[in-house]
Amino acid sequence: MQLVIEHLKKNFEKKEVLKDISFTFEQGKIYGLLGRNGAGKTTFFNCLNEDLEVDGGRFYLTDKEKIEDCDIGYVLSTPNVPEFLTGREFLKFFIDINQNRIKDLKSIDEYFELVQINEEDRDRLLKDYSHGMKNKMQMLVNIIMNPQVLLLDEPLTSFDVVVAEEMKNLLRDIKKDHIIIFSTHIMELALDLCDEIVLLNKGVLEYVDKRQKKGEPLKEKIIEALKGE
């Protein structure tokens, strides 16, 4: 499976944020999306998630005629969970309304185990969860939904080092069946976790070859590219 983007354009009035983006993302890989502040990373994700109408171009999955709502999952940097529900109720609701779509349905507790949410926290209101726990729940719901494309907008920044490592391992585990696009400002994280690095610079996507030639440091190469040098 591939996510193919062809001539994608998005303008805000006269400002061209995404200019004619064409790129192919492949299943089984984690893509690190790097870009400077205001480069349009969130706009790019919002377009793929159809939160924003695009001004031109198209994108599609190679094994599907039409992208459906369950095909794309979007994890935002700020966790969003319905605060009046407990963790367990939130998962139950999601499973209830998506029963037909979920493959290999597990018990709710098994799902909690997956992201290591303690037993005593599972029946607490989500409004009393910490930022990191809310983020885990958000990630978990997207994992349960098992979308083919997973968009992650700086999802690890709020986690402590232990949880961040767990989440990285989780992403590595699930990448085989997914296309994961991971936006971050932390270059070390991108280089450590991601299989491919993509730069969003001046409205276009550029692929950066991670395989370094001897004596050519990757970090400097990326920074120079982002600076436009």
Add this chain to the structure above:
Amino acid sequence: MIKSFVISFRLKNAYRINSIIYSLKQLPFIKKILPNRLYQNKGIKIFGNIINILLEILNIFLGKFLYIWLMIFSLLGIYEGNSPDIFLHLFFFLTLAGAILNTYMFNPTKDKYYAMILMNMDAREYTLSNYFYAMIKTIVGFLPFTVLFGYLAGVPIWLSFVLPIFVCAVKMIMAAYNLRVYSKERKVINENNPPRSYWIFVGLFLLCAYGLPFLKITLPSVVVVIFFFLAILVGLLAFKSIWKFSYYRKVYKELLLNSPVYMTSENLKNQVVRENTLKQIEYDERFTSTKSGFAFFHDLFVKRHRKILTLAIKKQSIVLIFLFLFFVVVLLLNKGIHQQVNTILLTYLPYFVFIMYLLNRGQTVTQAMFMNCDHSMLTYRIYRTPKVILGIFKERLKTLITLNLIPASILGIALPVLLYITGGTDNPLNYLVLFISILAMSIFFSVHYLVMYYLLQPYNAMTEMKSSTYSIVQGLTYFVCYFMIDLQLPTMTFGLAISVFCILYSVISLFIAYRFAPKTFKLRV
């Protein structure tokens, strides 16, 4: 200091104009015509400045005119006695009460927040220059009306000229006193949330102002005049201490940043709205649900928001029952008013549109729906599928209609009963029309708020209100309902018309919501 004043004035103008442009850019259709570069447009800035100056002039004079006219001059007729004495008596005590609640200096406003906190302007220079400008505005604003209404009331003209200076002096004394409180106790008085003792004084002054003349007691003019001049003398000393005070930055940091009642930036305001709506969530282990899917989700929402849903409706219903019983007793004891009440019930049904507007919980509930539920759920693409959106919409509609129908039914039964007690009507259909129209209005408001919410979903992911259209619709709803207060129409005619309208509106708007909500119900980007 003059430079500081000019900078702060320009700053105030700039953000007011930008706010106007921003609001215009939120309007449907218009936002497509107006480009972003409008913010740079000199013509618009000049136009905005002219509007600002006009608003400033209005602000200087209008309030003072209304104040003296409504709170003093128009009341002279109800008291017996010498007009000039009563005029001066009222003016004196109201000024004392006003000085406590309206110091200007201790009012946490956006202007001050932007200038002193965000722009880091010199707090003393900013405060003093703007404070003296405010005092000059007070004198200039009061003068024409103290002279005009003073003349009409028979107050000597020279004294009418002294009155605005007295107002200024008392305000300065109060400001100096509050600064002294800060110097001694490190306590900042917020004029929007004054201490209890201040309220006691305000109450006392108001009582003296309006109560004493009823007992034919007024302060003799000579005494008032002596107080005026004393106050002006003390005011000069107050001016000196205001001038010398050197902790304005500390005072305003405390006032503008830590005040629980003051919210300046949108983020902070949203944060408070958000915190308040989060407080509405009530967790009790007994509140679980045996349902599944949308029904489960919604059932828990209702159970965890009892405060604003079931409990609020219960309170409303109890109050309505008590009011109903009270009116029944009054009518049984006093047959003399039967005719009047009967006429009211047969001609004032439009008034109940406004009452139903006030009773309906739709606005509060849709806000909680967004803040505590949809705000997060709409970020999940799966929640935005037509099946989920319409499934939850249906559950919500059922709950809103059912809950709002409870107090509506009480009112719907109470009105025909009161009509019967007061002598009834020749046409028995009036009883039925009263009942049905109240229920129809209740359904109308439930549908209206929910449909508007689904069609215009006005908030973005940061829980900021981003739709002027939504605000306009809310405002129009209020305006139309308020307008109904003055309408007098036969209950039969109006009742039938409003019932048909409510039913048609509900059917059509539900059809539109079903058709378009899956497209419109999303977070604003």
